[in-house]
Amino acid sequence: MARHPPAARTALLALTAAVAACGPVTKDGKAQVMALSLSSKGAYETRQVELTGLADVVALKGDAATLLGGARVVIDANDPLLQTNNGNLTDKQLEDVFMKSRGTEPRASYIDKQGVLWPADFHTWNMVTTYFNFQKAYDYWRGVYTGAGQSDTSQLKGSTVLYFVSFTLAEASPNPQNDNALFYPPIQAFAVLPFDKLQAVPLSINGSVIAHEYSHRVFNQRVFGGKAWPEPFVRWVGLGAPSSGINLLKSMDEGLADFHAYGASCVSEGGCNPRFLAGTLDDATAADRDLSRADACMTLALGTALTNQAATDFMRQSLEYRVGTALAASLYQAGNKTGKMAVIEQSVLNAYDDPGAKSGFAQLIEQNLDTPESFRLHKVANAILAHIPDNDLRKVTCNEFLDRLQLQNECLTPGACADILPDCPASSSPGSACSPTQ
Numbered sequence: 191m192a193r194h195p196p197a198a199r200t201a202l203l204a205l206t207a208a209v210a211a212c213g214p215v216t217k218d219g220k221a222q223v224m225a226l227s228l229s230s231k232g233a234y235e236t237r238q239v240e241l242t243g244l245a246d247v248v249a250l251k252g253d254a255a256t257l258l259g260g261a262r263v264v265i266d267a268n269d270p271l272l273q274t275n276n277g278n279l280t281d282k283q284l285e286d287v288f289m290k291s292r293g294t295e296p297r298a299s300y301i302d303k304q305g306v307l308w309p310a311d312f313h314t315w316n317m318v319t320t321y322f323n324f325q326k327a328y329d330y331w332r333g334v335y336t337g338a339g340q341s342d343t344s345q346l347k348g349s350t351v352l353y354f355v356s357f358t359l360a361e362a363s364p365n366p367q368n369d370n371a372l373f374y375p376p377i378q379a380f381a382v383l384p385f386d387k388l389q390a391v392p393l394s395i396n397g398s399v400i401a402h403e404y405s406h407r408v409f410n411q412r413v414f415g416g417k418a419w420p421e422p423f424v425r426w427v428g429l430g431a432p433s434s435g436i437n438l439l440k441s442m443d444e445g446l447a448d449f450h451a452y453g454a455s456c457v458s459e460g461g462c463n464p465r466f467l468a469g470t471l472d473d474a475t476a477a478d479r480d481l482s483r484a485d486a487c488m489t490l491a492l493g494t495a496l497t498n499q500a501a502t503d504f505m506r507q508s509l510e511y512r513v514g515t516a517l518a519a520s521l522y523q524a525g526n527k528t529g530k531m532a533v534i535e536q537s538v539l540n541a542y543d544d545p546g547a548k549s550g551f552a553q554l555i556e557q558n559l560d561t562p563e564s565f566r567l568h569k570v571a572n573a574i575l576a577h578i579p580d581n582d583l584r585k586v587t588c589n590e591f592l593d594r595l596q597l598q599n600e601c602l603t604p605g606a607c608a609d610i611l612p613d614c615p616a617s618s619s620p621g622s623a624c625s626p627t628q
Contacts, residue, residue, distance in 0.1 A: 219243050219244040219253075220240055220241065220242050220244065221240070223238070223241055223307040223318050223322075224236055224239075224307065224309060224315075224318070225237065225318045226315065226319045226395055227239060227319070227322070227397070227459060227460075228459065228463075229459060230459055230460060230461060234391060241321065242254075243325070247298070247307065249295040249298070250296060250317050250321045251295065252325075253348075254324045254325035254328040254329075255321055255348075255349040255351045255380075256349070256351065257296055257317055257320070258292065258351070258353065259293050259294060259296040259354060260293040261355045261356070262290045262355070263288055263289055263290065263352070263355055263358065263374075263377065263381065264360065265376075266360035266361075274287075281378075281419075284376050284418045285376065285418065293352060293353075293355070296313070296317060298313075298318065300314065316392075320351065320382060323394065323395075323396075323400035324349055324351060324380075326454060326457075327401040327404035328346055328349070330450075330454040330457055331404065331450075332346060334532075334536055334539050337535070338540050339536075340540075345416075349379075349404070349407065350378070351379070351382060352380065352381045352382065353382050354382060366383075367383055368384050368385060368386040369384075369385050369386055369387055370383045370393065371383065371394050371399055372406075373404070373406040373410070375414075377418075378418065380403060380404075391469040391470040393470060395470075396466070396470045397454070397455070397458055398452070398463060398466030399451070401454035402447045402450070402451035402466075403447070405447040405450040406443060406447050408450075408539075408542075409442075409443050409447065409542065412542035413542050413550075413551045414552070422562070423436065423439075425559050433501045433562060434497045435558070435563070436501040436562070437504045437505075437510065437513075438496060438513075438567060438570065440501075440504075441496065441511075441513035441514045442514070442517065442551070442570060443510075444511050445511075445513065445516070445517035446517070446518065446538060448481065448514060449481070449521050450535065451466055452464050452466065452481055452518070453531065464482040464522060465480040465481075465482070479511060481515065481518050481519045482522065485623070485624070486515050487516055487625075488516045488594065488596040488624070489596070490599075492512055492513060492516075493567075493596055495509055496509070496513055516594050517571075519594055520587065520594045521538065523594070523623075524586045525583075527586050528580075528582055528586050530580060530582075534583060534587065537583075540577040541576070541577040547576075549577075550577075551570065568597050571611060575588055575591070575611060575613040576613040581615060584614070584615060585618050588611060588613075588614035588615065589619060589620060590621060591611065592607060592611070592614075592620035592621070593621035593622065593624050594624055597611065
């Protein structure tokens with residue numbers, strides 16, 4: 191994709207829809223458009239896709255997402271506005287502090303070719319593709335919800351997407367960042383940043399990257415109740431370092447987002463892709479996060495860091511991704527070995543929040559708000575096992591957890607792990623992909 195100077199980007203974003211001002215959107219909110227998409231051949235190509243649930247094809251607003259251009263976000267711990275009401279800000283007040291400008295609706299420009307809308311400029315191509323990728327993530331998660339017996343999918347609607355946002359993290363640099371796409375809970379919005387070095391397949395063009403970020407939103411909604419700053423982060427940061435609880439929360443969030451990004455890839459034209467970062471990020475990072483790696487395992491050193499290392503140091507080394515990959519790889523292997531990937535996707539969702547049984551992640555966190563050291567990886571694993579309805583799948587998943595997460599090391603009695611994983615079938619035993627002494 192060609193690079194455009196900042197002035198050109200601004201000008202393109204401000205374009206009105208001079209060609210095909212409204213575009214042929216059907217009465218049921220659908221439009222045929224051209225977008226960039228990963229094909230079954232493994233290459234990104236222009237192809238005709240259908241946008242659904244649309245309210246406005248020019249503003250790119252619908253059930254899947256609402257795009258806003260020209261927003262400015264500044265994250266600065268020294269912002270005096272953070273001291274409003276002695277620092278006791280509501281979620282809405284916190285959002286107002288960080289959102290210095292909310293931006294406006296973009297105006298996509300199209301050429302109508304026999305009822306198919308062709309983007310007429312760089313930003314329209316990019317925005318249409320971004321919206322389409324959010325639509326795919328939205329559709330994937332609706333499928334997981336309904337498959338898991340959760341018919342109310344209304345909380346999945348209405349993702350706010352700040353397109354080419356000016357996003358400044360003052361602690362890192364006084365200048366706006368580039369080359370990122372993220373879900374940021376304090377503003378309950380997605381931020382698609384301008385790309386600079388990531389030219390081959392920008393993050394927002396990679397549908398699996400968007401599915402990963404969308405999965406962070408689902409995790410925030412289900413596990414943390416959609417809070418801007420979830421209670422465990424408030425409580426556990428104040429308890430000082432090390433913080434095993436925060437390390438584990440971040441690892442869960444990243445690993446499960448990768449797992450669901452893989453799941454979303456399986457319902458796309460490109461097909462199942464456990465190495466979904468390839469082509470977007472460097473080869474080493476893509477390989478490290480490859481869920482199909484035979485050696486995607488926890489090590490003793492990584493387990494020690496998860497438990498004992500200060501959260502700032504843990505995340506500075508990106509160890510949450512390494513722990514997360516081992517968790518995601520366990521689920522990936524179990525789903526593929528049994529041919530029941532959809533069941534395990536649904537089981538993971540049901541494990542996020544289960545107030546009736548008091549056995550979901552949200553309940554586990556609540557039970558340990560004052561004792562983060564008791565919020566442990568084996569308890570998270572068991573919460574997932576407890577929500578797997580299929581006995582064979584539960585057994586295979588338990589075997590993978592014992593092996594890849596090195597949980598057999600925590601069994602109180604050698605060879606008997608019912609003390610830490612009570613929902614494992616009695617016939618479970620660790621797999622052999624990972625060495626207990628790594």
